[in-house]
Amino acid sequence: QNSNTANNVGGTIEALAGSTVNLGATVKGGTLSTSGSGTIQSQNGILDGTVSAVSNVGTLDVANGYDLFLQGAVDNTGTIAVTGNSFVIMNAPSTLSGSGTLTMDSNTAIFGSGNSFTNQSTIEGAGTIGDSNPMPIINTGTIIANQSSPLFITPNATGFTNTGTLVVNPGSTLKVTGLLTNLKRGTLTGGTYSVSGVLDLQASIVTNNSNITLSGTSAEIYDNFDSVNALAALVANSGKGVLSLQNGQALTTTTNVSNKGKLSVGTGSSFTAGGSFTQTGGTTTVDGTLGAPSGVMVKKGTIQGQGTLAAVVNSSAVLTAGDSTSTAGTLTISGSYTQNATGTLDIAINGIQVGTQ
Numbered sequence: 001q002n003s004n005t006a007n008n009v010g011g012t013i014e015a016l017a018g019s020t021v022n023l024g025a026t027v028k029g030g031t032l033s034t035s036g037s038g039t040i041q042s043q044n045g046i047l048d049g050t051v052s053a054v055s056n057v058g059t060l061d062v063a064n065g066y067d068l069f070l071q072g073a074v075d076n077t078g079t080i081a082v083t084g085n086s087f088v089i090m091n092a093p094s095t096l097s098g099s100g101t102l103t104m105d106s107n108t109a110i111f112g113s114g115n116s117f118t119n120q121s122t123i124e125g126a127g128t129i130g131d132s133n134p135m136p137i138i139n140t141g142t143i144i145a146n147q148s149s150p151l152f153i154t155p156n157a158t159g160f161t162n163t164g165t166l167v168v169n170p171g172s173t174l175k176v177t178g179l180l181t182n183l184k185r186g187t188l189t190g191g192t193y194s195v196s197g198v199l200d201l202q203a204s205i206v207t208n209n210s211n212i213t214l215s216g217t218s219a220e221i222y223d224n225f226d227s228v229n230a231l232a233a234l235v236a237n238s239g240k241g242v243l244s245l246q247n248g249q250a251l252t253t254t255t256n257v258s259n260k261g262k263l264s265v266g267t268g269s270s271f272t273a274g275g276s277f278t279q280t281g282g283t284t285t286v287d288g289t290l291g292a293p294s295g296v297m298v299k300k301g302t303i304q305g306q307g308t309l310a311a312v313v314n315s316s317a318v319l320t321a322g323d324s325t326s327t328a329g330t331l332t333i334s335g336s337y338t339q340n341a342t343g344t345l346d347i348a349i350n351g352i353q354v355g356t357q
Helices: none
Strands: 005-007 012-015 020-023 026-028 030-034 039-042 045-056 059-062 067-076 079-082 087-097 101-104 109-111 117-119 122-125 127-129 137-139 142-145 151-153 160-162 165-168 173-176 187-195 198-201 207-215 220-223 242-246 250-252 257-259 262-265 270-272 277-286 289-291 296-305 308-310 313-315 318-321 337-339 344-347
Touching: 012 020, 012 039, 026 030, 030 039, 030 059, 045 087, 059 067, 067 079, 079 087, 142 151, 142 173, 165 173, 165 198, 187 198, 187 220, 207 220, 262 270, 277 289, 313 318
Parallel strands: 005 026, 012 030, 020 039, 026 045, 030 045, 039 059, 045 067, 059 079, 067 087, 079 101, 087 109, 087 117, 101 122, 109 127, 117 137, 122 142, 127 151, 137 160, 142 165, 151 173, 165 187, 173 198, 187 207, 198 220, 207 242, 242 262, 250 270, 257 277, 262 277, 270 289, 277 296, 289 308, 296 313, 296 318, 313 337, 318 344
Antiparallel strands: none
16 A cells, blocks of 8 residues: 555465455565456556566556556566556656556556656557657557557657557557657658558658558558658568558559569559559569559569559569469459560469469
8 A cells, every 4th residue: 555565576466356456555576466356456556677577467457547657677468457547657667578468448548758668568459658748669569559549659759669560450540649760761660560440650651661561441551741641652662571452452652663572462452553663572462453554564573463463564574373383373464565585474384274273
């Protein structure tokens, strides 16, 4: 209770089935555990992992109207549930690690008033990470927006760095309302972005050097600053870039586009360049439709698949009918096809059935 401190290093605080631990003191180190319906409920409790990490292996609830304070290392392999109008507050720079999940409701927040917060675990839900008392935010774990209310990431001027995974479920929105440090001068570097809803950024992506998946007809990365699709100005998918369009996603740019990394257009999906599409390395797999009014040029690397190239195609590298050189498939070209001296056409033949053998 209150200002007391429990030195729990090497020890366990446990709520057995049907029991509740009301945590209103400082707990230094050790383990918080629950059994069955037992719960540990934070009533302005402090988890102090500055010397020895505090581990939560059970159910830790941050009750409506109360807060949970963190400082140092907290390892969560259970569940931390932040509900109602409750907050998780950094008293000092803090790191949340572990295979567990911290869940948030729409009126909840995680903030630090300048004390940095590093997520190496999983955070999901809605509400705000940063709030009106923001801090530097680093994500090397997973952050998931999975409610109808938005999940906001609002760092201070130092910014938000994502080398982990951001997931936006269908019907959900994840809004990064401050600086995303790994999006500089139009180049997105590092991190994985799995988007089935709307990912809202403050700038457009001209060069992709990260891992992006857009799945579904409503999936979009949106440039809120310029009020446009953040990928409409895409010029290059670089050597480390992965761009995957799946489940009916249709992406159209206003630009000439080149691919040196890995680009996948799934069945029923489409990618349309504003001008030309140039393969300069890597692999483009087209099981849907790839369109380019100024033509598709295969200079290096491979274009493969069993979809449609809706363009004039000029090849000086590798064009493969099917998703690999050992798998048969039917690749349709709706324009003319020119193969130059350095070009290679790969068609797997293992029988008389067109497209399957």
